[in-house]
Amino acid sequence: MTIDMSQFYEVFFDEAEELLAEAERLLLGINIANPDNEELNAIFRAAHSIKGGAATFGFMDMTEITHVLENLLDKIRKHEMALTAEHVDAFLAAKDVLKMELDGHRLATEVDEEQVADVKMMLKQLSEAGAVSAPVVAPVATAPTPQPAEPIVKESIETPTPDGMSCFNIVMPDITEKDVENLQEELGLLGDATVSKQADGRFVISLTTDSSQDDIVSICSFIVDPDDLVITLKSDSPVVGTSPAQEATSELAIAVETQVDTSNKVLVQEEVGYGLFEEEGKEKQEEGYGFFAPFQPHPDAVKSNLIGDDTALTLANSGTTSAQLATAVKAEVAATTASQDADRRNAGRREADKAPASAEASSIRVGVEKVDQLINLVGELVITQAMIEQRISMLDPVHNEALINSVGQLTRNTRDLQESVMSIRMMPMDFVFSRFPRMVRDLAAKLNKKVDFVTVGATTELDKGLIERIVDPLTHLVRNSVDHGIEIPENRRKAGKSESGTLTLSAAHKGGSIVIEVTDDGAGLNRDRILAKAQSNGLPVSENMTDGEVFSLIFAPGFSTAEVVTDVSGRGVGMDVVKRNITAMGGSVEIRSALGFGTTISIALPLTLAILDGMSVSLGDSVYVIPLNLIVETLQPRAEDIKTVTGEGRMVHVRGEYLPIIALHSLFNHKTDITDPTQGVLVLLESDGKKSALFVDRLVGQQQVVIKSLETNFKKIPGVSGATIMGDGSVALILDVAALIQMGQTTNYITGAASFSNQNNQHMQSNA
């Protein structure tokens, strides 16, 4: 039975990545002095799940790391070791290494083996440092359980099988004979496997192999739930057909006996030093997760535990044989405590399992293409529905009342459908924000700064496409804020501020867009320095510029402030890229800053890339759509407000401002009857901080439009950013406002064009 595992790789990769992210989130949020048990358990579960998956798919490097990670986590989880900041650092480092290994498998990226070894060593050391104290604590806490007896038994096991061959007894849960046969066959690949039947009807496979229990569990997990497996390690050769009850009885006796002098023997364990500390940690951890029996390679301890478990679980089913029951009763202390113990653990396990299970069931993984296709189809449906509505409106309402009502119903349903479908693509900003706490923490530590990181509005939803594209610019801004915005504690104290700076990342809906802000309470931007720097860079500046304009200078390409000292240092590095990326998404950036009090960088983005709030305007017999967020106002100018320069360039005087008029009909060579601005409408547009008045015939109306690409079947048209389909099925072009303003300036020779010429050229280049 060979299965092509590679088809499942993707699932594992996705899952592992999510688990890693979750673990990191929990680690960053953990209270070191007083860690929450639930959180520790959750981290542990994440590590464990990754380990299980990695082992199943044969990514041994990941298994190794998670294994040592688990050991350490488990000790902390059981309060055998106090959680320290050092641990958290080590865990985070381990997470990074795992991510690197994951990427290594997934994308064939480079894996830094040295780093892997370092982290592994660090985890081991931490784990061993705790292991010395662990046994001292353990007997006190768990004295009544047979657990402390393990070490001695281990001793006796290891001795007769020095060659590495071990014999396992694998007790199957209630499964069919066919499954058992399959399993036997599979396990036979590892070594010598024989099947026998227990008194209670369960099957037992005895396996002699040099493989580890992990391998066995990996194989069995294809057919049975590993939680239900009971694997025991036998010291002698395979025992076929031994009555488990008998076996258990004798083994229990040992367990009880060994318990008497528990404390002595624990000391023995330490002295013997089989390098078992790690092993022990692993067993405990797995035990706690519900694997208590399966992974213990000590027949007596295991058996007593197992029976306790059986008793508790199967009493109601009366599936337990009287012999077993009797044994359980006889082994008073051991069995009862073990069963209680088992019950408690089982309860814990069930509880723990419940949460992730329900989370899993409530979401499904779907390819983005499928969602996009769905959105496209719904877009078509909306258009078709609008067409029907238009046709219906021409019918006689008296004779077609029923039809008109039905279409009304259709309209509502379609709208609801569209809304729901659009929301599929929406993702909470948390998806982006969650990666920053770690970055800020590391960066602050590196720079010897203290930074409190706060996020606001993480549940705000944004289109997935935008979410992915906002990550890089935001990362840059956050890094800048920590690096250059927030001062070192000493300076902050001098400035009369608290030692730790606050970095706030917020997201909120404002109108039709989402506003993301990166705020720090650091030094702020120094207007004079920026002006001086801009001047020396040859940028057109004047003392009269507003603060906003001055701060925007740091977005100018090449405004590298590498040699500028202190407060504004580095703020301009790569900021042009940030600005360009955000503009490409249809967003805008704005900086607010007060010297000495901090800086806020505010990014406004459209909610989605697929739908646009537009104002449709008419020109001759055509309709064009203008993105609503770029429209400042619309007005019908009076004749005296229209001015000219050298008799050519036309401007309109609006509230003290002279704005260039761009006549769309002449720009597009479009035939129209209205050539006098006073007869038409001026739409005041603002893009990149530049304003222009677009002269069109009439306003048609405001509506949401689905953006369609012109380039799929055609090519890019200057001044047009895309197309959309109107309610009547006709095509309307969406105007590219930024390009129109550029085109207007190059054709109209408006005053002020010279001072913008630099930026013009840049814009042209970036367009090309």
Add this chain to the structure above:
Amino acid sequence: MSTDNLVSSSKAKSAEGEYLTFVLGAEEYGLEILKVQEIRGYDAVTQIANTPEFIKGVVNLRGKIVPIVDLRIKFNLGKVEYNEFTVVIILNLHGRVVGIVVDGVSDVIALKEEQIRDVPSLVTSIDTKYIVGLATLDQRMLILVDIEQLMTSQEMALVDAVAA
């Protein structure tokens, strides 16, 4: 010379096969049937600014924005008028969908290699390299165009320049 080479090479490649014949003015043309996606009537188009006259604009073809080219204008043929008999052939050229306006669609015919003649060097409104060959059909001459080459060519201004 180079034109001759091109003609012979493209002819050797794809001359034989089934052709959709259509009428432009008084001339009859043929294009490879496999390039045709559908045939439909002429709908109102949305004009596009600053494009050559033969690009009529774009239409909505079931949610896709498809450019429409009037071959009659491009080829300087016939009276350019749009009525209920005006036909648009929707072509699918390697995933790119383009519509061409013609005066009418006549037939689908299978042509054999020997029915196809070479094109002499001529001065026409389009480069003769886009003409695969000439075929004779019941005394009528059929001009076989390499529609894919033509539509993606620089002079049709339908696609962005390769450099861009």
